[in-house]
Amino acid sequence: MVKRQASERLTIDSFDEKSFDSFLSIPGSIPAPGLVMIPEMYGITQPLREIAARYAQRGFLVSLVDILWRLGPSIELTYDKEGWRRASDYHRDFDYELGSKDVQAVVAQLRGRSECNGKVGVVGFCLGGTVAYLAMAHTDADAAVGYYGTRIHNFLDAAARIRRPLMLHFGGRDHTTPPEIMDRIAPALEGNDQIIIHVHAEAGHAFTNHFRPDRYNAAATQRADEETFSFFRRTLEAP
Numbered sequence: 500m501v502k503r504q505a506s507e508r509l510t511i512d513s514f515d516e517k518s519f520d521s522f523l524s525i526p527g528s529i530p531a532p533g534l535v536m537i538p539e540m541y542g543i544t545q546p547l548r549e550i551a552a553r554y555a556q557r558g559f560l561v562s563l564v565d566i567l568w569r570l571g572p573s574i575e576l577t578y579d580k581e582g583w584r585r586a587s588d589y590h591r592d593f594d595y596e597l598g599s600k601d602v603q604a605v606v607a608q609l610r611g612r613s614e615c616n617g618k619v620g621v622v623g624f625c626l627g628g629t630v631a632y633l634a635m636a637h638t639d640a641d642a643a644v645g646y647y648g649t650r651i652h653n654f655l656d657a658a659a660r661i662r663r664p665l666m667l668h669f670g671g672r673d674h675t676t677p678p679e680i681m682d683r684i685a686p687a688l689e690g691n692d693q694i695i696i697h698v699h700a701e702a703g704h705a706f707t708n709h710f711r712p713d714r715y716n717a718a719a720t721q722r723a724d725e726e727t728f729s730f731f732r733r734t735l736e737a738p
Contacts, residue, residue, distance in 0.1 A: 532735035537627030
């Protein structure tokens with residue numbers, strides 16, 4: 500194992516001859532499993548940078564993607580009322596089909612880097628949770644984890660195309676996926692043995708975001724993250 504610790508800004512070439520940014524967090528030991536990290540609808544905020552660093556500390560090569568780049572460069576919004584309003588507008592305008600193609604570009608670049616062991620997963624939060632779900636239907640990523648994806652119920656037909664491991668975390672008190680939404684999601688996904696669903700009964704939306712004391716749930720975050728790290732170690736370790 501080569502010992503290394505660094506972080507760098509990457510330029511990703513898109514399928515339509517444009518380019519966008521991703522931010523690479525390199526673990527202490529390489530080669531390592533790669534992870535494409537997709538942020539919330541607020542963009543690449545400080546808590547997402549810290550989450551990426553935490554994943555790198557756990558031994559993953561993390562590429563944090565500026566997934567909203569087609570709507571504006573380097574979007575980073577606050578968690579106040581105005582930030583929520585702007586984030587909601589961006590989420591409304593976000594094109595999940597194009598987003599999936601952008602994720603594929605990052606997967607391909609990350610897989611080809613010398614620091615990567617050849618296996619690449621996807622992990623996402625909120626908007627990114629839905630992107631992670633769709634990545635398993637529309638990209639060649641090896642595995643994915645989605646945290647509290649808010650639009651999965653709009654893409655349930657994609658479940659039939661998922662042939663590689665996917666884990667989804669939901670909050671039992673998440674207002675974006677109330678019981679009537681989960682009653683649609685669960686039956687549509689349960690028939691696919693590649694998909695694991697965890698519902699954290701006491702948690703609400705954005706329960707892993709430690710910058711939001713009104714949402715953060717430390718116990719649920721620790722439990723979900725340990726499940727996620729174990730899942731990625733099983734699915735992304737090189738043969």
